[in-house]
Amino acid sequence: MGSAPKGAPRLTPKATLRPRSKGSLDSRGNIENGRRLARPCLQCHGAHGVSGLSFRPTLAGQKAVYLREQLESFRRAYSEAALGYAPRSLRSELLMNRNAAGLGDDEIYDLSLYLSRLPCGGGVTPAARARPVAPKIARRCAGCHGKEGVSTDQNVPNLAGQKRMYLIQQLVEFQKSAHRPAPQLHQQRRFSAIMAPEVVALSAQDIDALATYYASLRCR
Secondary structure, rough: OOOOOOOOOOOOOEEEOOHHOOOOOOEEEHHHHHHHHOOOOOHOOOOOHHHOOEEEEEOOOOOOHHHHHHHHHHHHHHHHHHHOOOOOEEOHHHHHHEEEEEHHHHHHHHHHHHHOOOOOHHOOOOOOOOOOOOOHHHHHHHHHOOOOOOOOOOOOOOOOOOHHHHHHHHHHHHHHHOOOOOOOOOEEEEEEOHHHHOOEEEEHHHHHHHHHHHHOOOOO
């Protein structure tokens, strides 16, 4: 399955992750266990969690609670497909469903916490450049995803510095699911009751403009 890249950041062994869906329950996340679990993930998602593939998301610095929710959804989709059901979960993707299938709750917490603590952008300060101009359509995104693509909500992903083609891919999937919310067995799915009405009427030009803008922002 590979090993963690040399020079991978060494982080504090323990930190706290408070899952939204479990009320006041606190889970102690183990960073070192998360580092071990992340080794195969980094083969696709890049050294230090910064993807080198345009269609694979960067995970470094993403919200821990958001990452946990996505992994739980992938795991649930795998279980449902194995029973012969079309995935009812909010998110389903064949490769990720398989990868998440064997993870227990504690492992998902540890992995999510480790990835969230990796420095976004690999800890490399990008060269100075002019701040990109936001397209008008981005005003609709700012309420949840932040004025410059960094959300204050732990359940909402940061978009700043994410891969452009990945962002396009996800917006298209949201748009598809808004028109066809019931997938077939093993079909990729990305549905959100919040995102569906926001993206359903977007043109291809709107989607490209949004993806280009958020990909060009500095993560932080």
